Amino acid sequence: MATVRVAGARGVEDQQPAECCPSLLGAPLAPDDAYELARGFHALSDPVRLRVLSLLADAADGEICVCDLVGPLGRTQGTISHHLKILGEAGLVHGDRRGKWVWYSVDRERLLRLRSALDT
Amino acid sequence: MATVRVAGARGVEDQQPAECCPSLLGAPLAPDDAYELARGFHALSDPVRLRVLSLLADAADGEICVCDLVGPLGRTQGTISHHLKILGEAGLVHGDRRGKWVWYSVDRERLLRLRSALDT
DNA sequence: TCGATGCGTTGATATTCGTCGATACAATGA
DNA sequence: TCATTGTATCGACGAATATCAACGCATCGA
Numbered sequence: 001m002a003t004v005r006v007a008g009a010r011g012v013e014d015q016q017p018a019e020c021c022p023s024l025l026g027a028p029l030a031p032d033d034a035y036e037l038a039r040g041f042h043a044l045s046d047p048v049r050l051r052v053l054s055l056l057a058d059a060a061d062g063e064i065c066v067c068d069l070v071g072p073l074g075r076t077q078g079t080i081s082h083h084l085k086i087l088g089e090a091g092l093v094h095g096d097r098r099g100k101w102v103w104y105s106v107d108r109e110r111l112l113r114l115r116s117a118l119d120t
Numbered sequence: 121m122a123t124v125r126v127a128g129a130r131g132v133e134d135q136q137p138a139e140c141c142p143s144l145l146g147a148p149l150a151p152d153d154a155y156e157l158a159r160g161f162h163a164l165s166d167p168v169r170l171r172v173l174s175l176l177a178d179a180a181d182g183e184i185c186v187c188d189l190v191g192p193l194g195r196t197q198g199t200i201s202h203h204l205k206i207l208g209e210a211g212l213v214h215g216d217r218r219g220k221w222v223w224y225s226v227d228r229e230r231l232l233r234l235r236s237a238l239d240t
Numbered sequence: 241t242c243g244a245t246g247c248g249t250t251g252a253t254a255t256t257c258g259t260c261g262a263t264a265c266a267a268t269g270a
Numbered sequence: 271t272c273a274t275t276g277t278a279t280c281g282a283c284g285a286a287t288a289t290c291a292a293c294g295c296a297t298c299g300a
Contacts, residue, residue, distance in 0.1 A: 024170060024173055024174055024231075025173070025174065025177040025178075025226070025228070025231075026177075027174075027178065028171075028174050028175060028178050028192075029170055029171050031167065031171070034167035034168075034170045034171045034174070035167045037164075037167075037170055038164070038165055038166055038167040038169075038170055041161050041162075041164040041165045041170075042161075042165035044157075044158070044161040044165075045158050045161045045162035045164075045165040046158055046257090046258080047151065047154035047155045047157075047158040048154075048258085049158075050144060050149055050154040050157055050158055050161075051148075051149050051151070051154045053144055053145070054144055054145065054147075054148050054149035054154070055148060057144070057145035057146075058145075058147065058148050065276080065277090066276075066277060066278095067275090067276060067277085075258090075259075075260090076259075076260060076261080077276080077277070077278090078259085078260070078261080078262090078277090078278080078279080078280095079258070079259055079260070080277095081277060081278055081279080082258080082259085082278090082279090083258090085278080085279095097266090097267090097277090099267065099268070099276090100266075100267050100268065100275060100276045100277080101267095101276065101277085102276080102277065102278090106145070108145070108240055111144075111145075111238050111240075112238070112240065114238060115235050115238035115239070118231050118232070118234060118235035118238075119235070120228055120231075120232065166287090166288080168288085185246080185247090186246070186247060186248095187245090187246060187247085195288090195289075195290090196289075196290055196291080197246080197247070197248090198247090198248080198249080198250095198289080198290070198291080198292090199288070199289055199290070200247095201247065201248055201249085202248090202249090202287095202289080203288090204248095205248080205249095217247090217296095217297095219246090219297065219298075220245065220246050220247080220296075220297050220298065221246065221247085221297095222246080222247065222248090241300100242299100242300085243298105243299095243300085244297100244298085244299085244300100245296100245297085245298080245299100246295105246296085246297080246298100247294105247295085247296085247297100248293105248294090248295080248296100249292100249293080249294080249295100250291105250292085250293075250294095251290105251291095251292085251293100252289100252290090252291090252292105253288100253289085253290090254287100254288090254289085255286100255287075255288080255289100256285100256286080256287070256288090257284100257285080257286070257287085258283105258284095258285085258286095259282100259283085259284090259285100260281105260282090260283090261280100261281095261282095262279105262280085262282105263278100263279080263280075263281100264277100264278080264279070264280090265276105265277080265278070265279090266275100266276085266277080266278095267274100267275085267276085267277100268273105268274080268275080268276100269272100269273090269274085269275105270271100270272085270273085270274100
């Protein structure tokens with residue numbers, strides 16, 4: 001996590017989350033796979049971040065700007081931005097700057113890959 | 121988390137994880153639901169705990185004792201016990217004392233309920 | 241009864257995390 | 271050019287976390 005390079009709102013996609021998530025219950029999980037998987041679930045381990053994803057998914061056009069998250073979530077703008085950065089680094093959301101605003105959307109595919117790790 | 125009552129290895133099942141997990145992407149997540157869900161994912165947010173679940177699922181008879189986890193995971197017995205407690209409080213594993221050993225197993229149903237929260 | 245073994249807990253320590261306030265950066269419009 | 275607005279980052283703080291060593295308790299075998 002210390003070597004993660006961050007270069008603004010559009011820098012969140014320069015990550016390489018494991019191409020696909022190894023199944024948790026299939027074979028014994030290798031330490032590296034476990035670490036990658038834990039990074040994904042860690043992004044989901046905060047109530048504010050879960051509500052961010054929920055609000056994003058529920059928004060019209062599947063997009064929402066930071067300013068519209070501050071009110072519903074009851075956190076400061078800096079805190080919301082911080083959580084969006086974490087979600088972005090996990091590959092769960094993407095930000096698209098249009099004018100003054102940055103529109104965020106959920107990466108459902110990444111979410112489904114995480115889900116598949118819990119398959120039986 | 122502060123009010124969680126713990127009474128030994130067999131006390132891990134006296135929890136009440138939300139009966140069923142609300143879908144993350146379905147409707148806007150209520151703060152309480154988000155908190156409950158985050159508790160579950162938090163238990164999955166550590167590589168050691170993920171490997172514990174993996175080893176448990178892969179073990180013969182689906183059971184394993186703490187002593188057999190210490191070696192593969194490279195952590196002290198106290199640390200393993202700590203992680204098992206967290207997994208137990210999240211309802212993801214159950215411990216059964218038989219003689220000197222406590223045999224742990226995965227609660228696959230609980231895992232599937234967590235997975236269903238990531239449905240689209 | 242006593243030593244050995246497995247396990248949970250406690251105390252200590254270093255690290256990480258969530259949050260805020262303040263500030264810096266970016267884009268727009270006057 | 272300058273003020274305004276939206277967003278990202280920084281510094282700081284308290285709380286939570288992962289880890290180990292040490293200890294206490296329970297169980298089993300001699």
